[in-house]
Amino acid sequence: MFRLRRYRYYVFFAAIVVFLLYRVAQNSEQWETVSASFPHKAPPSSYKSPPASKSGTDGANSQAQAQSQPPFQGFSSEDDDLPQRILHNFGQDNSPIKVPDLKKVQHTDSLDDFELPPKSDAGVKEAGVLAYDHDEAAKSTTAPVINVPDKNVGQGAKDVDEPLVKSTTTGTHWEKVPEHFPVPKSEIIPLPAGKPKKIPTIQYAFEKESPEARETREARQQQVKAEMERGWAGYWQYARGHDELSPVTKKFRDPFCGWAATLVDSLDTLWIMGMEDEFKEALLEVEKIDFTVSKRAEIPVFETTIRYLGGLLAAYDVSGGKSGGYDILLEKAIELAEILMGVFDTPNRMPVLYYNWKPQYASRPKRAASNAGVAELGSLAMEFTRLAQITKENKYYDAVARITDAFYEWQERGTSISGIFPEHVDATGCNRTAQDELEAAQSAAETEAYDETSVVKRAGKSTLNVKKQKNPKTGKVELIAGESTLPECVSQGLTPGGWGAEQYGMGGSQDSTYEYFPKQWLLLGGLEPKYKELHLKVSEAVKKWLLFRPMVPDERDILFSAKVVTHGEPEIDAKTQYEVTHLTCFIGGMFAMGGKIFEVPADVEIGEKLTEGCVWAYESTATGIMPEGAHVLPCPDAKNCHWNQTLYEQALDPSWEGRGEQIQEYYKRKAEAKAALEKEREEKKEKEKKEKKEKERKEREREEREREESESTQDPAGAASKAGQPKKSSLDEKPSRGSQVGHGNARVQKRAPVSDIEDPEDDPIESGPITGIKKAKSSDAGAEDSEDSYPVPGLEKSTIGQVPLQDDNDIEKDPMRPLSHEEYVANRVENENLPKGFVDVNSKAYILRPEAIESVWYMYRITGNKKWQEKGWKMFEAIVQHTATEIGSSAIDNVLIAKTTQVNEMESFWTAETLKYFYLLYSEPNLISLDNWVLNTEAHPFKRPKAPFGV
Ligand SMILES: *[C@@H]1O[C@H](CO)[C@@H](O)[C@H](O)[C@H]1NC(C)=O
Ligand SMILES: *[C@@H]1O[C@H](CO)[C@@H](O)[C@H](O)[C@H]1NC(C)=O
Secondary structure, X not given: OHHHHHHHHHHHHHHHOOOOEEEOOOOOOOOOOEXXXXXXXXXXXXXXXXXXXXXXXXXXXXXXXXXXXXXXXXOOHHHHHOOHHHHHHHOOOOOOXXXXXXXXXXXHHOOOOOOOOOOOOOOOHHHHHHHOXXXXXXXXXXOHHXXXXXXXXXXXXXXXXXOOHHHHHOOOOOOOOOOOOOOOHHHOOOOOOOOOOOOOOOOOOOOOOOHXXXXXXXXXXXXXXXXXXXXXXXXXXXXXXXXXXXXXOOEEEOOOOOOOHHHHHHHHHHHHOOOHHHHHHHHHHHHHOOOOOOOOOEEEHHHHHHHHHHHHHHHHHHOOHHXXXXXXXXXXXXXXXXXXXHHHOOOOOOOOOEEEOOHHHHOOOOOOOOOEEHHHXXXXXXXXXXXXXXXXXXXXXXXXXXXXXXXXXXXXXXXOOOOOOOOEEEOOOEOHHHHHHHHHHHHHHHHHXXXXXXXXXXXXXXXXXXXXXXXXXXXXXXXXXXXXXXXXXXXXXXXXXXXOOEXXXXXXXXXXXXXXXHHHXXXXXXXXXXXXXXHHHHHHHHHHHHEEOEOOOOOOOOOEEOEEEXXXXXXXXXXXXXXXXXXXXXXXXXXXXXXXXXXXXXXXXXXXHHHHHHHHHHHHOOOOOOOOEEEEOEOOOOOOOOOOHHHHHHHHOOOHHHHHHHHHHHHHHHHHHHHHHHHHHHHHHHHHHHHHHHHHHHHHHHHHHHHHHHHOOOOOOHHHHHHOOOOOHHHHHOOOHHHHHHHHHHHHHHHHHHHOOOOOOXXXXXXXXXXXXXXXHHOOOOHHHHHOOOOOHHHHHOOOOOOOOOOOOOHHHOOOOOOOHHHHHHHHHHHHOOOOOEEEEXXXXXXXXXXXXXXXXXXXXXXXXXXXXXXXXXXXXXXXXXXXXXXXXXXXOOOOOOOOOEOOOEOOHHHHHHHHHHHHHOOOOOOOOOOOEEEOOOOOEEEOOOOEOEO
């Protein structure tokens, strides 16, 4: 009975889905052998109100339906580690839809490998198993969900009643346009063929845990799940269908094209946590997403790929893939991927990373950017590869394999820092230097032939959709619109983009390109050796150029990865920024996993130290949470590293050497000014005296003259004394000029920590990923410091022209005196709430990022050391304490003060990544085992191909 019901439901899928799945006879039984030529769009309501499960009670009905449809072709080895339940229930006997040559052996191989559902996990229990039942799925995905009143109606909640209207009736939609630069069929790069290689086991061989350990672990896991449940409920109630919940104000935001980013990003988390009801409800929203339209003019390709495409594919994989039956996930993934494929339509097939999707723009020929972020360029690989594997469509793999080939070629050709790539990449494929030379030559020739050449050349450069062409009748050059042409191009590979110095690091804008090399290698079953080479060279470069041991108070043996800036000759001109950024914290996991799979034990150790670095950064602050971005001091000797307070204070005050002199200079000037004033006063007194005398004298003279007028007498002394009077103007002007300069200096220096911190403009922390949070910064400067507008406030208060009236020797009462080194340091530490060991914290926010717990999780799964669970728990408690809101979790503005402010943002990676990693840290280790899954940079697990005889 149970089997029949399931079977019927499954057949229902077959009956309504309009695409065909063909089994491809392949040499390798280890790869999924489902082939699909999926139409771009399938009817969107395919599974929502399944009539079969509602009304039909007899198998014949279903069978009839099934037989009227094309055969639904069955399983592949991709299903190797399907849940046992699924295998038992229809792995064996779904005759109408089963492929005759399906080999059951494939399944029996791996019965003990399966990981989902997580029935051993506390929260899932029996109910979890039930929830995976497809009949249950059908029940929970019918009408009642839709009828839940939406509290956001009026705020812009959408599609509650008319889910299908939007996509067909309103606005401009993306359309498939003919490619200008198609890859010839014969040149499409296919997925590597063959049996996946044996890859060393990544996970530690965990022993059975004690009952007490289990109890603690499961209790923690439940607390993590509770965070997810609250956040998800908040999202569902206040932001459903939108990108993000505003967790404080209970509103929503749509920064990622308005395609329900949080929802799509969280699907696999819901499944992994055993929240099947929520998962199935969410699928109703997934169905409504229309990727062909967005309020955003440009689709951010990288974010869209890692969050949406990755989210859909992982949800598909974890929920059982083809046999899981949630076909909508694959349909939507394909719908989105088809749109995104447009970005690769460039002459060198490097993608445009901000896709102007409207047909009038999308139809024009285009080139990739001359200033692309290396992370954005290199982090599309896993998602398109996984899609290619699932659909057996090589074109998706081709799209990203060409990018890999370009990086591979570049690494071979050589970058300034051999092995790694600069943050900004010229992906146009055009050598501007060579082009300019060529054009200069051409221009000279053309000037003679055509009078409009210069105009043409300008237009041809700025407008892609323009062609210059010689009109045979008039003999003049004309602009031809609508042609599939671009300005000429002398082709080249990837080169450094932008202008000025090249930056090399593992932080934001660079990170995931490196992260994807070893992960792609895993996803491809070790069959593409380029990824291994790429990774090993990256690893060497990072060790040689970027890793450093910071000087921290308790002398922990930790590592961070710095950023190096060079103008092309790093051996001579490299400048190192000893940064500590949250985004870079993924690197511990990368090193450790790379060390395992490529058998470099030292890299596992490095991964551990890198992870410990981020744990230290968490432990150091008042909130127990690491800031977004900071700088620390490297140890002079990494092997013999001790805390040195003197050195640290000098790092906090780079001008420490000059402070004594400044103070002396200040007093000198002040003394001078005082002397000048005294002198002025003296002279003034003198003058007044003289004037008084003079006056008296004149008075006397006058009186005498009056007297003499009658008596006729004379006084010879008057004229002589007048000539000796000093010039008074210089004294009157500005007797305190000297001290004013001194004050100015003092003030500027005192403010330095607040306004003049070393804060490179190009720092990605500041300019890129979290610009939205920058408002947080204003609150951490002292209020007094930030609001005064006059540079010398002390002077303002005193009368112009006078020396400040303080007693010289009472320095406490002389606010304008330059600070001493000790005072300056104390001042900075206090004003900036600097934790010991930090030289500055240039971005104090925490925006719910996952990278640190991500690496902690990798370390736990790789080493089996329970210390990581303890460290992770402290992090979790700190994060919850400061970020929890009534309906979710919020980014905070300043991790350095206990009373931090929530800034009303909950990015989708909170539920997609951060909570998932926390949950998996306290799950049984076979849930999303790293030996069966590989996670993209948004924590979306993709199924790894099985090695022939197990790992
Ligand atoms: C670009 O062209 C210049 C001048 O022809 C040449 O020297 C340089 O090597 C080229 N760069 C690349 C990356 O091909
Ligand atoms: C600390 O650093 C200062 C400045 O470089 C140096 O003079 C001093 O010897 C160091 N102290 C110790 C204990 O190493």
